[in-house]
Amino acid sequence: MGTDFAAVAGLLGHPARAAMVDALMSGEPVAAGELARIAGVGPSTASQHLSRLVAGGVMAVAVQGRQRHYRLAGAEVAEALEALARICPPTPVRSLSHASQRAALGHARTCYDHLAGVVGVGLADALVARAWIVPRGESYETSPEGEAGLADAGVDVAGARAGRRAFARACLDWTERRPHVAGALGAAIAATALGSGWVRRRAGRTLGVTDTGYEVLHGVFGVPEAVLGRGDGDGVTHLPRAARA
Secondary structure (H helix, E strand, C coil): CCCCHHHHHHHHCCHHHHHHHHHHHHCCCEEHHHHHHHHCCCHHHHHHHHHHHHHCCCEEEEEECCEEEEEECCHHHHHHHHHHHCCCCCCCCCCHHHHHHHHHHHHCEEECCEEEHHHHHHHHHHHHHCCCEEEECCEEEECHHHHHHHHHCCCCHHHHHHCCCCCCEEEECCCCCCEEEEHHHHHHHHHHHHHCCCEEECCCCEEEEEHHHHHHHHHCCCCCHHHHCCECCCCEECCCHHHHC
């Protein structure tokens, strides 16, 4: 028996459904009305699309009173979508604003529940360079120094290792074409980065590195300044000049 790729292709093949799924790659739940706005369709049409995506196992829904909030059905769905993104063409750039948004997305973003983009790849490179994580094929293992250093920075390494999820995967970044850290460890790092204010959510899944984050990511983990950029007085770093050009 083969794999029915057409079943999933049919779910993602409509532009409105594709836009809704892409919006959920931030890892955050999104209300049905906001997904309708993102997809450019009316509420009733959005409801039909969302019902198909839930029935197809791509999304999950939580009902809170009269509100319905949607998210991807799980980490395995996000991983499959990230892999698929590597063979998908980018959406056409139709405005200067769209070009700026794409540049920001490539610089720092969430890939479901871990850090991606230039900053995510730069962090993985820095951890490898310091021998805090060691590549093992398509995964990573932490060294004793890495376990201690990450824990000192507030990352729940022990909790990540205790879960059923793969501990640390090398996820090929779809914009950089080089790996960032995924799996339970990647999720723990991202949770600490957001919870401790190293990064701040911007539009959609885009992130900005804060002044605090610069001090930790550069000073503690060794991520180069050229990767992170520097703030302009608003507490959040802007794209490095090379990324803005």
